Amino acid sequence: MMTAIKNYCVFLRRCAQIAFVGDWRYYAWMGTLTVFCLLGLNAYCRQFAQGLIVTGMCDQVSWGLYIANFTFFVGVAAAAVMMVIPVYIYDNEELHDLVIFGELLAVAAIFMCLSFVTVDLGRPDRFWHLIPGIGVLNFPASMLSWDVLVLNGYLLLNAHICGYLLYCRYQGKKPEKWFYIPFVFLAIVWAVSIHTVTAFLYVGLGGRPFWNQAIIGPRFLASAFTAGPALIILVLQVIRRITNYRITDKALLTLRSIVQVAMIINVFLLLCEIFTEFYAGGLHIASSKYLYLGLHGYHGLVPWIWTAVAFNLIAMVLLLLPLSQSLKWLNTACVLCFVGIWIEKGMGLVIPGFIPTPLGQIVEYFPSINEVLVCLGIWAFGLLTYSIFLRMAVPILQGELSKANEPEALRLMRN
Amino acid sequence: MSDQSPDKESQPDGCDEGMTRRSFLRKSAVLTTGLAALAAGLSPLLGIENFPSMQEFMQKYYKELTPEEMAKVLERIEREVEKQYGIRPHVRDLKPMDGVEYVYCLNLSRCIGCRKCVHACVAENNQSRNPEIQYIRVLQMQNGSFDMEKAVHDYNPEKVPEKGHFYMPVQCQQCKNPPCVKVCPVHATWKEPDGIVVIDYSWCIGCRYCEAACPYWARRFNFAKPSIPKERLNPEMDYLSNRPRKQGVMEKCHFCLQRTRAGSYPACLEVCPTGSRKFGNILDPNSEVSYILKNKRVFIQLKEELGTSPRFYYYFDV
Numbered sequence: 001m002m003t004a005i006k007n008y009c010v011f012l013r014r015c016a017q018i019a020f021v022g023d024w025r026y027y028a029w030m031g032t033l034t035v036f037c038l039l040g041l042n043a044y045c046r047q048f049a050q051g052l053i054v055t056g057m058c059d060q061v062s063w064g065l066y067i068a069n070f071t072f073f074v075g076v077a078a079a080a081v082m083m084v085i086p087v088y089i090y091d092n093e094e095l096h097d098l099v100i101f102g103e104l105l106a107v108a109a110i111f112m113c114l115s116f117v118t119v120d121l122g123r124p125d126r127f128w129h130l131i132p133g134i135g136v137l138n139f140p141a142s143m144l145s146w147d148v149l150v151l152n153g154y155l156l157l158n159a160h161i162c163g164y165l166l167y168c169r170y171q172g173k174k175p176e177k178w179f180y181i182p183f184v185f186l187a188i189v190w191a192v193s194i195h196t197v198t199a200f201l202y203v204g205l206g207g208r209p210f211w212n213q214a215i216i217g218p219r220f221l222a223s224a225f226t227a228g229p230a231l232i233i234l235v236l237q238v239i240r241r242i243t244n245y246r247i248t249d250k251a252l253l254t255l256r257s258i259v260q261v262a263m264i265i266n267v268f269l270l271l272c273e274i275f276t277e278f279y280a281g282g283l284h285i286a287s288s289k290y291l292y293l294g295l296h297g298y299h300g301l302v303p304w305i306w307t308a309v310a311f312n313l314i315a316m317v318l319l320l321l322p323l324s325q326s327l328k329w330l331n332t333a334c335v336l337c338f339v340g341i342w343i344e345k346g347m348g349l350v351i352p353g354f355i356p357t358p359l360g361q362i363v364e365y366f367p368s369i370n371e372v373l374v375c376l377g378i379w380a381f382g383l384l385t386y387s388i389f390l391r392m393a394v395p396i397l398q399g400e401l402s403k404a405n406e407p408e409a410l411r412l413m414r415n
Numbered sequence: 416m417s418d419q420s421p422d423k424e425s426q427p428d429g430c431d432e433g434m435t436r437r438s439f440l441r442k443s444a445v446l447t448t449g450l451a452a453l454a455a456g457l458s459p460l461l462g463i464e465n466f467p468s469m470q471e472f473m474q475k476y477y478k479e480l481t482p483e484e485m486a487k488v489l490e491r492i493e494r495e496v497e498k499q500y501g502i503r504p505h506v507r508d509l510k511p512m513d514g515v516e517y518v519y520c521l522n523l524s525r526c527i528g529c530r531k532c533v534h535a536c537v538a539e540n541n542q543s544r545n546p547e548i549q550y551i552r553v554l555q556m557q558n559g560s561f562d563m564e565k566a567v568h569d570y571n572p573e574k575v576p577e578k579g580h581f582y583m584p585v586q587c588q589q590c591k592n593p594p595c596v597k598v599c600p601v602h603a604t605w606k607e608p609d610g611i612v613v614i615d616y617s618w619c620i621g622c623r624y625c626e627a628a629c630p631y632w633a634r635r636f637n638f639a640k641p642s643i644p645k646e647r648l649n650p651e652m653d654y655l656s657n658r659p660r661k662q663g664v665m666e667k668c669h670f671c672l673q674r675t676r677a678g679s680y681p682a683c684l685e686v687c688p689t690g691s692r693k694f695g696n697i698l699d700p701n702s703e704v705s706y707i708l709k710n711k712r713v714f715i716q717l718k719e720e721l722g723t724s725p726r727f728y729y730y731f732d733v
Contacts, residue, residue: 034449038456045459051662052621053546053639062626062636122621122636122663125467129476129601129620136476136602136618144600144624206721207594207630286564358718359552359585359632360563 010406011170015392018401022391025242033384040377043370044119052122055371060363061354063120065371068346069378070116072227073109074198075220075345077154079228080106081191082258088184094251097397101239102232103162104393106191108386110155115378143201150194157187162389166396171403195220202353210287210353213276219269220345225262227341229255230334235386237327243394249327256330260319263337267316270309270344290362291352298355300364305348311340464640465499467661476602477615477655485654488617492658499659500643504650506658509676511609517670517726518610518697518704519681520714521584524732525691528553528575528582532683532692536586539671539682540657541649543641550635550668551586551683586683587612587633587668588717588725595625595634604665610726611670613655621663630718631725634667670694697726 022030047054057064083102086092118124129135130148139145161183168175199220202211233255240247277288289295294302315336324330356362367375395401470491480488489506497503533551542548554566558579566583576582593612596604603619606612626634640662652658653673660666671681675694679685684692695702707730708714714730 035452038452041453042456042459045457049459049462051637051639055638058638059626059632059635062623117622120622122623123619123661125472126618126620129603129618136479138600138602141597142600142624144598144622148600201624204598205594205628206723207628207718283562283564353627356564357632358563358630359554359568360566361568361632 007171007403008167011167011403014401014406015396018395019388019391026391030384030387033380033387036380037377037384040374040380043373043377046370047119047374048124054368056366056368057371058363058365060357060361061351061365063350063354064365065347065367065375066116066120068350069375070113070120071198071220071349072342072346073112073116073382074151074195075224075341076228076231077106077109077113078191078195078221078224079232080158081188082225082229082262083232083255084184084188084191086254086258088181088188092254094248094254098236098247098251100162100165100393100397101236101390103158103187104389105228105232105235105386106158107155107162108382108389110151110158111385112378112382113151114155115381116375119374119378143197143204146197147194147201150190150197154187154190154194157183157190161187162393166393169399170396170401192221195224202349205353207358208287208353209284211349213273215269215273215276216349219266219273222262222266222269223341223345226259226266227338227345229258229262230337233259233334234331234338237331239390239394243398245394245398252327252330253325256319256324259334259337263312263316263319266341267312270312286356287352290355291348295356296362298362298364300366301347301351304343308340308343308348311336312344315340471617474617476618478602478605489654492652492654496648496652496659500645500648502645502648502650504648504652504658506652506654507673508654509672511607511611512676514698515696516608516610516698517589517675518695518708519589519670519727520693520704520707521727521729522689522691522693522732523581523583523729525689526553526582526584527689528555528570528577528580529688531686531688532584535682535686536668536671538647539649539674540669541643541652541659542666543637543639543643543660544647545642546639548635548637548641548666550633550666551584552632553582553584555580556583583729584683585631585633585717586727587670588631588723588727589668589670590723590725592722592724594628594630594721594723598624598628600624607655609676611672612667613669613672614665614667615655616658616660616664616666619664621665623665625665630721630723634665636665637662 055064055066080102083095083099087095087099118127121127130137130145132139137145137148139149161180164180165175196217199217202208203213203216206212233252236247236252236255239245274288274292277285286295290298291301291305293299315333318324318329318333318336321329324333351365355364392401468491474488475484485508489508492506493504496506530551530553533549533553536542536550537544537548540550542550552568554563554568555570555577556563557565558581570577589610589612591606591610593604593606596606596612599605600622601618601620604612604614604625621636623636626636637660641660643659648659649657651673653676656669656672671679671683675681680694681692684694693703693707695704697704697708699705708728711730714728716725716728
């Protein structure tokens with residue numbers, strides 16, 4: 001037992017060490033990300049001291065860029081299942097060794113989500129009120145309490161799966177099926193649940209007609225399964241370029257067909273929503289009007305949402321054409337998907353829910369510089385985390401970092 | 416990222432033995448720069464004036480406090496307020512009375528939109544003057560329409576009322592089925608037996624989910640540290656109502672429970688020059704509010720279709 005723990009500590013230690021080692025490009029990349037993290041931290045400290053007054057939010061628009069990004073990244077985290085399902089349910093060979101990159105992305109995305117929620121709190125010092133047992137969690141009534149549980153659960157599930165598989169590979173052992181397959185299937189269901197619960201955060205509010213629609217949940221899933229795999233397609237090519245890890249074009253094209261189908265469903269659901277809103281008309285469409293057309297001379301979001309719609313449509317057409325079997329066009333489509341959905345599901349979903357207010361007042365929202373810096377910091381933090389994960393995982397998967405080549409010094413330490 | 420073999424100096428597994436003078440210097444330089452950058456990043460924290468004390472940080476949830484603990488908490492709050500404002504307040508924890516359920520009625524035929532209620536409320540309830548927080552929002556409505564999108568929030572004529580308009584003050588509706596209570600992740604807001612929806616300002620984490628959930632835009636958030644001029648502080652306080660709030664928590668109308676649970680009327684009612692505001696115990700068949708709800712032909716619960724069932728009724732003189 002003691003040897004097992006010691007073995008594991010050596011593994012962790014070697015992983016930690018390798019994260020600090022690389023060529024000049026690696027240092028430049030990690031250094032830049034660290035600088036952005038620190039800028040974000042600085043901006044957050046200012047917010048912590050002075051209050052959320054340093055953001056663009058107010059009583060009329062009480063959630064902004066933080067919650068918008070949170071919502072988007074829950075989708076990215078959930079999208080890891082779109083690699084897991086083909087591999088574990090349809091036995092897809094091409095993607096098999098790549099699943100772990102998707103799961104690591106999910107872990108990094110959840111870290112970002114938790115950061116975005118934390119920076120949005122007015123009293124982060126009281127976060128312990130949320131911890132079951134020592135705090136008072138309003139479960140099951142509050143959708144936010146569900147979100148706390150499912151997000152942390154998803155984090156643990158993915159951390160377990162990735163950690164276990166990598167440690168087995170490190171030891172050169174075959175993973176015990178019973179110790180991870182059940183969790184893989186649980187994680188598939190769980191991924192759907194994190195995004196559904198996040199949608200229900202909004203859907204459950206009867207006083208906000210823009211959100212109080214059953215279609216928001218399905219749209220969340222469709223857009224997540226578009227943007228997530230699109231990001232993974234791009235990430236896999238980056239990994240392929242800077243390491244010699246073998247990733248086939250066929251694997252990328254498998255993901256392409258997922259993005260393709262998800263994008264068609266996403267655009268279809270968007271059409272359903274727009275039709276329902278605008279054809280019947282009535283008073284409750286004020287928010288949609290504000291978003292798409294502008295309301296009483298206020299149209300802060302109009303250029304944004306039409307950019308998103310255009311990006312999504314162009315991406316859909318590209319994905320449908322055989323043209324996008326070439327990586328150049330596939331990458332273009334993926335970037336368009338990612339940006340389009342980030343706008344549509346972030347700001348495009350959160351902000352119009354507050355405009356006009358339930359009392360009919362129109363106050364527009366523009367994020368402050370401090371708020372943008374905090375967001376950039378969290379993005380950098382997410383990328384930094386993911387880069388570290390990859391720095392550890394790739395050599396392990398390639399056998400360069402394994403128990404067999406443990407240096408003498410560490411082996412002595414254990415004895 | 417690269418898997419080219421890195422230079423020998425920083426070989427991960429050999430670092431313990433191979434520590435040369437040069438690598439030591441380089442590592443210290445990197446470490447120092449890193450720590451300096453971190454310190455610079457954290458520097459705005461130095462601007463925080465009053466960190467929560469340990470007792471405040473560890474304070475239990477309202478409903479879990481024993482009477483002895485509550486007494487200590489009230490004493491501590493009195494001390495804190497005295498330190499900050501130079502006035503020793505009287506902070507109580509008034510409990511709901513048996514057999515009492517409050518109801519508010521507002522006569523839309525009479526209200527002239529003078530906003531005296533708004534300012535009486537600010538003074539009574541120690542709301543922040545900068546940034547400005549107000550619990551009551553008076554809407555100037557078009558005659559003949561109940562469409563709030565056409566309402567004017569910032570009307571400012573020489574004299575009210577203006578022709579062609581009626582006025583509708585909106586504040587917390589103290590719903591019987593409050594969406595804000597349902598969504599709060601930590602139970603920091605709840606409905607008391609006398610019908611008042613209250614907030615434990617010391618338990619709220621400031622997520623603003625309740626603010627998004629409220630269909631009446633009744634909740635307010637302390638985006639910055641509230642500021643109240645010392646001479647304006649109302650020293651008659653209650654734990655769940657008008658004690659000074661901290662930065663980063665929610666607040667809202669609580670039917671002036673520091674007054675109403677002690678037998679007085681809410682401040683907004685007392686100041687109203689037209690008698691538009693009526694308040695009382697709906698369980699008492701002889702109360703004014705019972706009479707209104709029994710005899711007026713039309714009364715309105717705002718956004719009745721949402722099923723929130725407000726305790727705040729709007730009526731007309733018919």
